[in-house]
Amino acid sequence: MMNQPKLALGIVWVLVLIAGCGRGPQSTTRVSTPADAAGPPMVKADGAADPCTIALTPHEGTSRADEAIIRLQQASRQSQQPMAYLERLGWAFVAKARSSFDPGFYTLAEQCALCMASKQPDSAEALLLHGHVLNQLHRFREGETLARQLVAQRGLSYDYGLLGDALMEQGKIDDAVAAYDHMLQQKPSPQGYIRAAHVRWLTGDLPGAIQLMRMATNGFRDPEASAWSHVRLTLYELQAGQVQQATNRIAATIDAWPDYAPALAVHGRLLLAEGEPHNAIAPLKRAVALNPLPESQWLLIEALHAVDRTDEAKAVEQTLMQRGVADDRRTLALYLATTGRDPGLAVQLAQAEFKVREDVLTLDALAWALRAAGKYQEARAVNARAMKAGTRDARLFYHAGVIAAAVGEHEEASHWFARATAERQMLLPSERAQLIKAAAAIL
Structure with missing residues (x-):
């Protein structure tokens, strides 16, 4: 196992704002763009659409978010x-993207950053906004470039946070730790503690x-950020076997934010882990309706199959x-490989994602x-x-076992x-069944 990265003081061991985890990319709300407006957009001299106009x-x-915009x-x-x-507008678009699960608002936030840069080329505020958007859109190498420029120019707390985010998603763990x-x-901040929690999980603690x-x-003032932190903590507690705490936490989160798709999806996942697929269907259907990400769809498919609602599962x-290729290549690759649907496509998707992350x-x-x-x-x-990172994850362990068995390392x-x-509570029902068979096969 790789040694645990260490950071200064005993404040926290820090890492990664989980860029986009559970939040996008596919839209559920249509964003108006200049193409929707009356008349053509103003263009710059080189023929490109003007970012300020967009x-x-x-x-x-x-x-309230719309009115603020x-x-x-x-x-x-x-x-x-x-x-x-313009800076406040850009972050308002970011907030709208997070709450609506519509990545089109990130594109509009990027246009705000480009507009700011056109007016003030050395604007650190524009760099921070633009870099954040690039990370959210999984353009991590571009995000790293801007973050390094920002750190060299200004070097404030959030500048280093931006750099760490881009580095972590590219697998550059030690460099991210330093940032x-x-x-x-x-x-020290809640944003830092989230990063710290993720690196602890990533490295097995x-x-x-x-x-x-x-x-x-x-510590969060923003309701969506607070809800997301509770969702992530629910998964950690479930993994630790703290089922009642996890159940109470996700119930309270949904009570506070009834239409928060990540919370509904995790509620469904917890119910599947507890062997209650009938009860898992309703929250999972709602999660998919709000934000049809492949991860939530996969959970719903599992729940439907578990209660013999095969036709619904097929739909x-x-x-x-x-939609999976556009929405989340990595999860679709996992789904295809797990179900044996199209291994060749699974490899293509995973390789394409590997070029980015x-x-x-x-x-x-x-x-x-x-x-x-x-x-x-x-x-x-x-x-x-x-x-190598020592990540403690049931799916990784299951996959490692199957691959080791395939090459004769029983x-x-x-x-x-x-x-x-x-x-095993962290595995899907079908994965748990496959794990039992795979383990029995090497006895």
């Missing part, structure tokens, strides 16, 4: 010095992850297959896809890389199967 294209909506657009148009309004060390030395995530849940699977979970997806395609030695090599396979079995 950002200030009149927005519609009646929610409309006010900030009006103020930006009317002000002789619009930079501050987050700078972040937390300057300003589940108790540490729980402790730090509990610190994070007490959800059809949607997953149609080289983190532990993407390595695992690639190894699993290669195994499904019968490329056992390649799968073995990639899996070895995935396991003793090693037995070790990984035992570890997966110890945390």
Whole structure:
């Protein structure tokens, strides 16, 4: 196991704002763009659409978030010095993207950043906004470039946070740790504690992850960020076998935010873990309706199959297959490899995702896809890389066991199967069944 990364002081061991985890990318709400407006958009001299025009294209909506966007657009148009309004507008678009699960708002936030840069090329505020959007859109290498520029230019807490996010998603764990060390030395914060919790989980320290995530849940002012931290903590508690705490936490989160798709999805997952697929269907259907991500669709398919509602499961699977490539290549690759539907496509999707992200979970997806395609030695090599961080995850253990068994390493396979079995509540029902069969086959 790789040594635990260490950070200064005993403040926290920091890492990663889980860029996009459970939040996007597919939209559920249509965003108006200049193409929807009357008349053509203003263009720059080089023929490209003007980012200021795009950002200030009149927005519609009646929610508080929509009204804030409309006010900030009006103020930006009317002000002789619009930079501050444009910055606030950009972050308002980010908030709208997070709450609506519509990535189109990230695109509009990016246009705000580009508009700001056109007015003030050295704007650190524009760099921070733009870098955040790039990370959310999984353009991590571009995000790293901007973050390094920002750190060199200004070097504030959130600048280092931005850099750490981009580095972590590319699998550059030690460099990300260094960036987050700078972040937390300057300003301990809930955002830092979330990163700390994730790195503890990533490197196998589940108790540490729980402790730090509990610190994070007490500090957020933003309701959506608070809800997300409770959702993540619910999963940690479930993994630790703290089922009643997890159940109470997710129930309270849903009570506070009834239509928060990540909370509904985790509620369904918890019910599946408890052997209650009938009860899991309703929250999972609602989660999929609000934000049809492949991960939630897969959970719903599992619940429907478990109660013999096969036709409904097939309908959800059809949607997953149609939209999964655009929505979440990594999860679709895992689904295809797990179900044996199309191993070749699974490999293609995982390889495409690996070009963008080289983190532990993407390595695992690639190894699993290669195994499904019968490329056992390649799968073995990639899996070895995935396991180096020491991540404590039942799915990773199960995959490692199957791959080890495929190359004749039965003793090693037995070790990984035992570890997966110890945390089998984190596996889907079909994975638990496959784990039992795989473990029995090497006895």
